Amino acid sequence: MVDPWPSQNSSNELLKTLNSRDDHECAFRFFDNLVKQNKVTVKSLLIILDTCTRSGQIERARQIEKFIDQSHSWKNHLRLQTSLINMYMKFQMIDQAERIFERIRHLPECDIIVYNSMLKGYLRNHKPEQCFSCIDKIGSKLSPDNVTYIFLLNACTILRDKQRGKILHKELLSTLDIQHVHLQNALIDFYGKIYEISSAEKIFQEMTLCETSTYNSLMKAYLINHIPFKVLDLFEQMKENDRNSLGPLAFRPDLITFMAVCDACEQLGLLKSPDSSYEEYNWKKIFSRKK
Secondary structure, eight states: OOOOSOOHHHHHHHHHHHHHTTOHHHHHHHHHHHHHTTOOOHHHHHHHHHHHHHHTOHHHHHHHHHHHHTSHHHHTOHHHHHHHHHHHHHTTOHHHHHHHHHHHTTSTTOOHHHHHHHHHHHHHTTOHHHHHHHHTTOOTTOOOOHHHHHHHHHHHHHHTOHHHHHHHHHHHHHHSOTTOHHHHHHHHHHHHHTTOHHHHHHHHHHOSSOOHHHHHHHHHHHHHTTOHHHHHHHHHHHHHHHHHOOGGGSOOOOHHHHHHHHHHHHHHTGGGOTTOEETTEEHHHHTOOOO
């Protein structure tokens, strides 16, 4: 006899499709049927937790956590528990996320991803100081990765904590691949916020690989330090590199770039008179693309 019920893979694909269409009620009904059929998998649980997050269904989320806790293997499954942490952090239910974290951080298989989820959640909820309390709990068996350092640098940037940020930078020079683009961007943001623009420029100049986001980070640093003409210089450099590069290596300005350029123009007074000039800069010329 042919089983009319979809296979596990097709069930998960259907759940993902319903999720991507924001058809949350249908996704919940379909998941309820999976429960009745005893066909729930870790994958389907991860998808339905994402549905809870997307739909803001807190009570549903609590029910699913209770369902997960009924299984010993699921209760100690790191990716499921990490997903619960991410979900509760997005719901601004920090106590619930911390409750799960305190339980699973003692598991032998606990990894740095669990800690990174907590750091991300604290930053999302405007509690950067808590990032350092969390990372102090890391065991000797675990080492911070690039993502950890990015979050910690972001916390230092928000707090304008020079001492911690410079200690982190020193650690990075001796422990990790400092050429990680997003890590470098975080360092540029940090030094820009603490008004050490020469350090931000040095990091930018020494980078072997840049992205549009890297240019944007330095532009924001220039704006914070009230050096708007350097934003326009960097924009010209970006346009030149765009002309000389192909494919994904081209430095194409995005919305953030143009917002930074507009802010620079405003600081220079160029927005008040489109035909005015500031040294070699002219409003009409700034956004033109040379052939």
